[in-house]
Amino acid sequence: MELNKYSSRLTQVRSQVGSRAMLYATGLKEEDFDKPQIGIASMGWDGNPCNMHLNELAELVKNGVVDASMIGYVFHTIGVSDGISMGTTGMKYSLQSRDIIADSIETVAAAQWYDGVIALPGCDKNMPGSVMAMARLNRPSIMVYGGTIRPGNFHSNKLDIVSAFEAWGQYVTKKIDEDELDDVLKHACPGAGACGGMYTANTMASAIETIGLSLPYSSSIPATSDDKREECVRAGAAMKTLLEKELTPDKILTRKAFENAITVVIALGGSTNAVLHLLAMAHSAGVELDIDDFQRFSDKTPFLADLKPSGKFVMEDLYDVGGVPAVQKLLLKEGFLHGDCLTVTGKTMEENLEELPGLKEGQTIISPVSEPIKKTGHLSILYGNLAEEGAVAKITGKEGTHFKGTARVFNSEEESLQGISDGKVQSGDVVIIRYEGPKGGPGMREMLSVTSAIMGAGLGNDVALITDGRFSGGTHGFVVGHITPEAQTGGLIALVEDGDTVSIDAVENRIEVDISDAEIARRRKNWNPPAYKAKRGALFKYIRNVSSASQGCVTDA
Ligand SMILES: CC(C)(O)[C@@H](O)C(=O)O
Numbered sequence: 001m002e003l004n005k006y007s008s009r010l011t012q013v014r015s016q017v018g019s020r021a022m023l024y025a026t027g028l029k030e031e032d033f034d035k036p037q038i039g040i041a042s043m044g045w046d047g048n049p050c051n052m053h054l055n056e057l058a059e060l061v062k063n064g065v066v067d068a069s070m071i072g073y074v075f076h077t078i079g080v081s082d083g084i085s086m087g088t089t090g091m092k093y094s095l096q097s098r099d100i101i102a103d104s105i106e107t108v109a110a111a112q113w114y115d116g117v118i119a120l121p122g123c124d125k126n127m128p129g130s131v132m133a134m135a136r137l138n139r140p141s142i143m144v145y146g147g148t149i150r151p152g153n154f155h156s157n158k159l160d161i162v163s164a165f166e167a168w169g170q171y172v173t174k175k176i177d178e179d180e181l182d183d184v185l186k187h188a189c190p191g192a193g194a195c196g197g198m199y200t201a202n203t204m205a206s207a208i209e210t211i212g213l214s215l216p217y218s219s220s221i222p223a224t225s226d227d228k229r230e231e232c233v234r235a236g237a238a239m240k241t242l243l244e245k246e247l248t249p250d251k252i253l254t255r256k257a258f259e260n261a262i263t264v265v266i267a268l269g270g271s272t273n274a275v276l277h278l279l280a281m282a283h284s285a286g287v288e289l290d291i292d293d294f295q296r297f298s299d300k301t302p303f304l305a306d307l308k309p310s311g312k313f314v315m316e317d318l319y320d321v322g323g324v325p326a327v328q329k330l331l332l333k334e335g336f337l338h339g340d341c342l343t344v345t346g347k348t349m350e351e352n353l354e355e356l357p358g359l360k361e362g363q364t365i366i367s368p369v370s371e372p373i374k375k376t377g378h379l380s381i382l383y384g385n386l387a388e389e390g391a392v393a394k395i396t397g398k399e400g401t402h403f404k405g406t407a408r409v410f411n412s413e414e415e416s417l418q419g420i421s422d423g424k425v426q427s428g429d430v431v432i433i434r435y436e437g438p439k440g441g442p443g444m445r446e447m448l449s450v451t452s453a454i455m456g457a458g459l460g461n462d463v464a465l466i467t468d469g470r471f472s473g474g475t476h477g478f479v480v481g482h483i484t485p486e487a488q489t490g491g492l493i494a495l496v497e498d499g500d501t502v503s504i505d506a507v508e509n510r511i512e513v514d515i516s517d518a519e520i521a522r523r524r525k526n527w528n529p530p531a532y533k534a535k536r537g538a539l540f541k542y543i544r545n546v547s548s549a550s551q552g553c554v555t556d557a
């Protein structure tokens with residue numbers, strides 16, 4: 001069988017003289033022209049711990065590709081560091097970077113006729129962006145996750161990036177001083193790797209490994225470990241198998257595989273961003289999935305993992321007790337997963353797991369299914385007059401299931417942070433942060449600075465926060481995001497005023513503001529949508545193209 005189905009369009013067609021001349025210049029010899037060509041998409045760049053080691057890993061991937069008698073071409077795409085841009089207008093570029101990554105990998109691989117793609121992503125948006133491109137291209141593909149960061153150690157406390165955000169809340173409320181704050185910042189991120197708790201990067205890597213597009217353990221192997229380097233080299237041989245079996249993403253990205261991913265995200269207590277990203281990945285793959293599917297699986301999947309942000313442990317700890325495959329093995333045994341889904345090993349999930357160990361005896365990170373942290377999932381899809389097209393809540397149970405309070409309205413993240421510093425937010429308030437939606441923000445910033453300030457200020461159990469923006473995987477507390485329709489497009493969230501009563505019911509899955517129809521009509525008459533915040537450039541294009549949060553914020557609908 002010919003493995004160079006795509007690249008042969010350049011290498012085997014006599015008239016493609018320009019192609020052949022230029023390929024000679026890249027170092028190919030005559031005997032290389034019938035080898036498959038693999039595009040290696042590195043999201044490496046120096047300025048972000050999640051990504052700063054990826055170019056080096058890409059060279060290891062290339063070695064593995066060459067060892068398997070194929071040609072490897074490393075190319076690059078962009079990234080945004082959520083951790084670095086958080087709390088600033090820079091974060092408006094974060095979500096759209098997912099679609100730029102997808103577009104750029106699709107562009108290079110399609111234009112250059114690569115026979116397969118191996119992607120090396122690190123930070124949050126890199127993983128879904130890579131998979132969206134793989135689905136669109138539908139050529140054999142493997143994602144090698146850049147890996148999780150190790151925890152920082154300080155006075156025998158395990159620190160991570162969220163420790164830094166929460167330290168700020170402690171500092172402004174005078175619980176720690178300047179020196180203690182500095183110590184946290186200096187120790188929070190000890191090297192390369194994506195944020196260490198079950199935050200968005202580790203959530204998406206776990207979801208994608210479960211879907212079957214990464215080799216087993218990819219999501220839990222730490223970034224700086226020898227195991228990660230070894231995984232990179234192994235990807236070449238795995239790619240060869242995929243080419244031989246013609247195992248394309250459409251055979252892996254099935255409805256059942258997405259159901260498995262949702263189940264694992266819920267068992268692990270993963271980021272609310274998984275809702276957006278899995279919807280977008282399903283859209284690229286042509287798989288039917290909607291936000292209500294998340295409720296269906298949340299209703300029947302137990303929340304098991306004592307991982308940060310709501311728990312104690314980090315991804316490296318999970319790796320030490322068996323990693324994501326051991327969690328899959330438990331869930332498969334208990335009947336929560338479809339074992340017959342194909343993966344990039346060329347085998348099914350069940351076949352992969354047969355050869356792999358289960359959770360280590362005596363471990364305390366993953367609860368048994370009979371004694372979960374919470375019987376049902378932490379993700380809820382809420383509806384009501386405040387979210388006629390849906391909203392996503394993260395309720396781990398520690399915060400309770402109902403909240404009724406007084407609206408404290410802010411028209412941006414900055415306003416809300418100022419409000420908290422000024423002591424405007426008090427126990428019993430429902431903090432509303434609006435005009436932060438996909439079009440209004442634009443770009444649905446993550447409200448991690450705000451939720452961490454609330455936590456750090458000790459208000460975590462006493463206030464709720466709702467927004468048409470989104471949350472970091474590091475956010476915990478009583479929070480509802482992705483409110484759709486967003487304020488910018490006239491959702492009722494735009495008409496709420498200070499002092500209104502808002503109720504959130506995470507049992508009945510409702511989110512309502514108590515205003516009469518007559519009052520709503522009166523307020524609506526006086527409301528005009530504010531001007532878009534971008535008038536040209538990338539964010540303007542984003543505003544024009546982006547779909548709602550309930551549709552995954554895709555830009556090609
Ligand atoms: C900075 C974080 C924690 O990585 C965040 O961006 C997330 O979404 O989890």
Ligand SMILES: [Mg+2]
Nearest residue numbers: 082124200472
């Ligand atoms: Mg993020």
